Amino acid sequence: MIDLFFQGGVSFMTVVMLTGIAAILWSLFSLIKFIKVGFITKRHLDAILFLGSLSFFIGILGQGIGLTDAFESIQGLSSVSPAAVARGIRVSMIAPLTGAILFSIAGIYWFILRYLNAKKQDN
Structure with a gap:
């Protein structure tokens, strides 16, 4: 898991993780x-x-x-192996997938809290 963090790019992965964890912590704070x-x-x-x-x-x-x-680096090369391009695309997907997973978790919390809040207000 830590390898994915470093492969995805430390600068963007740090911000992705911090905002995603903040969403989850805010959800827990809201539940409390x-x-x-x-x-x-x-x-x-x-x-x-x-x-x-x-x-x-x-x-x-x-x-x-x-x-x-x-792509800028590839443009300057005379030949590129398809395996290298595939590896690069795989690595480029790490940050958005991490963000999507964290967004999904936050969305589930949001949906549950919204439901509980609406149910409580109806009573």
Whole structure:
């Protein structure tokens, strides 16, 4: 797992992980608030989706920058092996997939908290 972190690019993977973990921690904070107070504000719910989606989009940005640099390097070479290109594309997918996984987890928390909040307000 740590190898994937370094392969995906430390700078972008750090930001992807921090925003994704922040979304999950904010979800847990919101759940605790819901248990104590009995409701969650829309702002809390929006923050979960914002941080989760930010994690995903930063991963896509990292992939775009990485692929642009890789294609620029390939352009200067006379021949490139297909295996090297495939390896580069595989590595470029690490950050967006990590962001997508973290966004999915945050989305599940968001959906559950939104459901609990709506159910509580109906009663």
